[in-house]
Amino acid sequence: METLAEVGAQLLSWQLLLAAFIGVAWGVVGGALPGISPSISMALLLPFTYALEPTPAIVLLAAVYVGAEYGGSIPAILIRTPGTNAAAATVIDGYEMNLQGKAGLALGISLYSGVIGSLFGLLVLMLLSEPLAKVALAFTPPAYFGLGVLGLSIVASLSGESLLKGFMACLLGLMVATIGTDPVTGGNRFTFGYPDLLGGVAPILIMVGLFALTELFAQAAIPGEGNRVRSSPRIRLPDWPLARRLIPSQLIGCVLGSFEGVTPGGGGTVAAFISYNEARRWSRHKEEFGKGSPEGVAAPETANNVVAETALVPLLSFGVPGSNSAAVLMGGFLIHGLLPGPMLFQRSADVVYGLYAGLFAASLFQLAVAFVILPTCIWLVNRPKPYLTAFIYALVFSGVYSINHSLFDLGVVLIAGVVGLFMRLLRFPILPTVLGVVLGFMIESNYRRSLVLSGDSHMIFLTDPIALGLLIFSAIVVLGSLARHVYDRNRKPAGPAAAVKEG
Amino acid sequence: MNRRMQAVALSAAIMAIGLGPLAAQTYPVKTVTLVTHSSPGGGSDVFLRELAKYLAPELGVDVVVDNVSGGSGAKAMAHMAAQPADGSVFYATTPTFIYTSLLSKPEKTYKDLEPLVNVFEDPEVIYTAASSPVQTIEDAIKGAKEQRVSWGAANPNSLERQALEQLKKVAGVDVGIVSYEGGGDMMLNVLNGTLQIGVGEIQEIRSQLDSGEVRLVASLGDERLANYPDVPTAKESGYDVSVRKFRGLAGPKGLPADVIAIWEKAIPALLENPEYKKAYSEASLLPDFVPHAEYGPFIDTFAAETESYLKEAGITEQ
Amino acid sequence: MPPLSRDLIGGATALLLAAAYLALAVQIRSSARDDAIGAAGLPKILGVAMLALALVLLLRTGLAWLRAGRALAAPAEGGQAVPARRQILRASGLVAIGILYLLIVPHVGYLPAITLLILAVAAYQGATPSWRLAGISIAGALVLWLFFGLLLGIPMPGGAIAHWF
Numbered sequence: 001m002e003t004l005a006e007v008g009a010q011l012l013s014w015q016l017l018l019a020a021f022i023g024v025a026w027g028v029v030g031g032a033l034p035g036i037s038p039s040i041s042m043a044l045l046l047p048f049t050y051a052l053e054p055t056p057a058i059v060l061l062a063a064v065y066v067g068a069e070y071g072g073s074i075p076a077i078l079i080r081t082p083g084t085n086a087a088a089a090t091v092i093d094g095y096e097m098n099l100q101g102k103a104g105l106a107l108g109i110s111l112y113s114g115v116i117g118s119l120f121g122l123l124v125l126m127l128l129s130e131p132l133a134k135v136a137l138a139f140t141p142p143a144y145f146g147l148g149v150l151g152l153s154i155v156a157s158l159s160g161e162s163l164l165k166g167f168m169a170c171l172l173g174l175m176v177a178t179i180g181t182d183p184v185t186g187g188n189r190f191t192f193g194y195p196d197l198l199g200g201v202a203p204i205l206i207m208v209g210l211f212a213l214t215e216l217f218a219q220a221a222i223p224g225e226g227n228r229v230r231s232s233p234r235i236r237l238p239d240w241p242l243a244r245r246l247i248p249s250q251l252i253g254c255v256l257g258s259f260e261g262v263t264p265g266g267g268g269t270v271a272a273f274i275s276y277n278e279a280r281r282w283s284r285h286k287e288e289f290g291k292g293s294p295e296g297v298a299a300p301e302t303a304n305n306v307v308a309e310t311a312l313v314p315l316l317s318f319g320v321p322g323s324n325s326a327a328v329l330m331g332g333f334l335i336h337g338l339l340p341g342p343m344l345f346q347r348s349a350d351v352v353y354g355l356y357a358g359l360f361a362a363s364l365f366q367l368a369v370a371f372v373i374l375p376t377c378i379w380l381v382n383r384p385k386p387y388l389t390a391f392i393y394a395l396v397f398s399g400v401y402s403i404n405h406s407l408f409d410l411g412v413v414l415i416a417g418v419v420g421l422f423m424r425l426l427r428f429p430i431l432p433t434v435l436g437v438v439l440g441f442m443i444e445s446n447y448r449r450s451l452v453l454s455g456d457s458h459m460i461f462l463t464d465p466i467a468l469g470l471l472i473f474s475a476i477v478v479l480g481s482l483a484r485h486v487y488d489r490n491r492k493p494a495g496p497a498a499a500v501k502e503g
Numbered sequence: 504m505n506r507r508m509q510a511v512a513l514s515a516a517i518m519a520i521g522l523g524p525l526a527a528q529t530y531p532v533k534t535v536t537l538v539t540h541s542s543p544g545g546g547s548d549v550f551l552r553e554l555a556k557y558l559a560p561e562l563g564v565d566v567v568v569d570n571v572s573g574g575s576g577a578k579a580m581a582h583m584a585a586q587p588a589d590g591s592v593f594y595a596t597t598p599t600f601i602y603t604s605l606l607s608k609p610e611k612t613y614k615d616l617e618p619l620v621n622v623f624e625d626p627e628v629i630y631t632a633a634s635s636p637v638q639t640i641e642d643a644i645k646g647a648k649e650q651r652v653s654w655g656a657a658n659p660n661s662l663e664r665q666a667l668e669q670l671k672k673v674a675g676v677d678v679g680i681v682s683y684e685g686g687g688d689m690m691l692n693v694l695n696g697t698l699q700i701g702v703g704e705i706q707e708i709r710s711q712l713d714s715g716e717v718r719l720v721a722s723l724g725d726e727r728l729a730n731y732p733d734v735p736t737a738k739e740s741g742y743d744v745s746v747r748k749f750r751g752l753a754g755p756k757g758l759p760a761d762v763i764a765i766w767e768k769a770i771p772a773l774l775e776n777p778e779y780k781k782a783y784s785e786a787s788l789l790p791d792f793v794p795h796a797e798y799g800p801f802i803d804t805f806a807a808e809t810e811s812y813l814k815e816a817g818i819t820e821q
Numbered sequence: 822m823p824p825l826s827r828d829l830i831g832g833a834t835a836l837l838l839a840a841a842y843l844a845l846a847v848q849i850r851s852s853a854r855d856d857a858i859g860a861a862g863l864p865k866i867l868g869v870a871m872l873a874l875a876l877v878l879l880l881r882t883g884l885a886w887l888r889a890g891r892a893l894a895a896p897a898e899g900g901q902a903v904p905a906r907r908q909i910l911r912a913s914g915l916v917a918i919g920i921l922y923l924l925i926v927p928h929v930g931y932l933p934a935i936t937l938l939i940l941a942v943a944a945y946q947g948a949t950p951s952w953r954l955a956g957i958s959i960a961g962a963l964v965l966w967l968f969f970g971l972l973l974g975i976p977m978p979g980g981a982i983a984h985w986f
Binding site: 174189398 | 835838852859863877910922931947957958973977
Binding site: 137141337342445449454 | 542552568570578606608609651660664679680681683685687688690691692694709711782818
């Protein structure tokens with residue numbers, strides 16, 4: 001209660017509110033530009049915070065993070081391009097809704113879920129920091145391995161018509177993830193002498209290529225406007241019956257997002273995908289998933305906004321940034337002479353309360369910012385197709401260049417786009433590839449780290465309770481989706497691949 | 504009074520007593536760009552931005568920081584090699600740029616740059632969780648001989664890893680050396696007891712040190728740390744392991760002599776600046792000025808040692 | 822494309838990919854710091870797994886073909902309105918424009934190159950060449966440059982033209 005009073009008092013500072021507003025606006029725009037990740041948006045503002053007082057500076061940066069996680073869903077829905085890694089799961093049903101002319105509603109759902117996620121995450125951050133910090137501390141390498149496997153376990157249910165092809169697509173993603181510096185020995189793998197590959201291939205490059213460029217390439221052959229449905233440039237927040245229907249999926253996003261957020265390295269992407277999968281499992285409208293389900297937008301968008309808040313737990317409790325974005329925020333703390341970690345509350349409680357207040361304001365400001373910029377975005381995607389295609393192409397090339405100021409990255413995206421087109425023509429699902437790229441490094445590095453710890457004994461995965469629990473859960477998920485595949489096949493034996501339009 | 508105003512006031516005061524800008528030698532360019540391969544908020548970035556704040560009045564120029572990230576420094580080196588050697592652009596050196604040069608053999612390496620001067624040493628320490636029974640390196644080695652333990656280093660290719668491999672060798676023990684994707688992840692594993700000891704920079708563990716959650720076991724420099732005089736060096740404890748994580752500057756090849764002379768005066772003066780001294784001492788950075796004539800050979804020696812270490816470990820070709 | 826030939830091509834491509842990847846994986850240097858798995862461990866597993874799955878896919882397709890040879894002659898599925906060959910042809914034009922952009926941008930700089938990219942793609946996609954098209958291309962490029970170059974302060978490629986200013 002004392003916390004709430006302190007936070008409330010901070011809300012009266014106009015500097016803080018202004019910082020939160022500017023931060024959110026900047027974040028939404030940055031997140032909406034493909035390639036500009038939350039961490040890049042934050043880093044671009046970092047130099048401006050030097051001149052500010054510590055509290056508004058920190059609030060500004062944290063608000064960018066909140067805004068960017070929401071902003072990533074805008075291009076995911078409108079042009080099949082995840083603006084941020086964590087919006088990749090939103091593409092599945094969000095873009096499908098857009099194709100059905102329901103872009104306004106999809107954007108409304110993602111906004112509404114984003115605000116709910118942000119507020120829930122903030123509450124968790126304020127009230128449950130301590131127990132969650134214990135969870136983060138209990139995560140050892142075998143547990144991270146388990147977490148990675150859990151993420152990968154949903155491949156089977158994202159595979160669409162053919163499990164075999166799904167697994168092959170996933171292997172392709174895992175192969176891409178082995179490019180770069182070996183996590184244990186430090187040697188180079190598959191780098192072919194390119195320094196750009198030393199740090200590995202950034203998942204966002206593969207995502208933008210596989211989702212956005214592949215869509216552009218595939219659309220290139222469809223003359224004129226095709227059977228495109230125009231969306232009304234009005235955002236529609238869900239009405240009460242729909243809002244009620246979304247509650248379970250949002251709850252799933254809240255819970256999973258809270259846990260994923262506090263485990264450094266887990267992050268929003270995994271949270272979004274797992275939430276998507278669980279929302280489908282528990283939904284009463286399973287059949288709509290993949291074909292424009294509102295719950296399929298709500299679950300991942302809630303989860304990744306929760307993560308934007310709970311990712312601050314390891315930063316504030318241990319001074320350990322759990323993600324690139326948290327690392328930039330940590331830079332913001334350090335530059336103002338503040339040291340995130342166990343002593344932060346004792347030394348600068350006011351900054352922490354200010355941060356909470358700023359995050360609260362930022363969560364609500366998302367609404368205002370969205371209502372200003374979304375109509376413009378929808379108007380843009382309703383332009384004639386040749387211009388739209390050209391602009392998306394240019395936008396992708398500009399955004400991707402901004403990540404590392406590297407033309408090499410543009411080449412990678414282009415290749416990924418071509419590979420994606422062939423995968424689509426040959427009916428290989430691309431979501432398993434995306435998951436493989438996101439999770440490959442985490443799984444391999446923690447697997448091998450665990451074996452170094454145990455002296456090459458696999459027992460370590462059974463003796464670590466968290467690892468064991470996660471691995472059992474993964475097994476259940478895999479068996480569950482296999483069972484469903486078999487069940488589906490037996491029900492309609494003649495069905496020659498009910499074209500899953502996810503590819 | 505806010506921080507910036509303090510700095511301005513202070514530099515004005517310094518000017519008044521004559522320690523300020525070296526008015527006798529005006530710097531040949533108006534703006535100095537400091538390039539780092541670390542992204543905003545990263546180690547070298549924070550170092551440069553802090554330095555820039557005090558450097559600007561000292562040199563009487565504008566100082567801006569440019570982040571040329573990507574390729575673990577390979578891109579920054581290529582960028583630097585193409586810059587004019589007129590004193591307008593410098594690069595923040597750390598062991599990373601040597602590692603990258605040796606490991607990935609990019610087109611432009613450390614050999615294409617001219618080391619200017621060194622500024623700091625970022626001391627590396629061995630630490631453990633406060634609840635751990637390990638008090639000295641001796642305890643750690645003894646523990647390692649009794650049962651299997653693991654030691655942690657922040658990254659697979661780092662000075663920290665090199666230090667641990669050395670320690671493993673001189674102590675003749677078999678331990679697992681686990682590397683992470685950063686010092687923070689590793690520290691959590693020291694705190695939860697997964698790792699017996701870890702090696703890192705004081706900066707990364709400062710918060711836990713202050714709150715008493717981790718304990719220093721030994722420092723890895725040649726001398727004890729002024730801030731932690733009770734912590735023995737590894738050498739004192741009888742283990743001949745010593746690393747020096749340097750933080751300095753380098754420019755494109757062919758820096759003019761007058762520019763070098765100005766920097767050689769400016770950096771030692773800067774290190775004496777009381778305000779700056781307070782800031783960097785808090786961050787446990789050790790002033791470690793190395794003049795231009797010695798810095799080149801220092802970098803070459805460091806590179807040669809690293810190269811032979813990497814070859815011995817089989818990371819690069821013999 | 823009929824399902825069977827689709828899987829045949831997919832399986833064969835995966836087989837080639839797996840073989841190439843494995844060939845590279847066995848060359849990964851072993852190091853004194855290697856753990857039990859080693860730097861080449863996972864890549865080898867992935868390569869072998871891909872090889873095996875590709876063979877299964879090929880085998881399955883082959884069996885299905887034997888069982889019902891007619892399937893190959895079956896008409897393409899209804900879902901695919903545009904034949905694959907045409908899709909690939911049209912897409913390769915877009916890819917070529919992308920590659921051209923990559924080639925010219927270091928020389929002419931961001932703003933002219935991105936204007937040309939928008940112009941070329943829009944024309945390729947069926948916009949009638951006109952002053953309006955040119956105007957929209959320039960306006961679009963300017964908006965992007967405002968966002969990325971000016972607002973976000975990203976150093977976009979300058980090119981030779983930037984030196985004249």
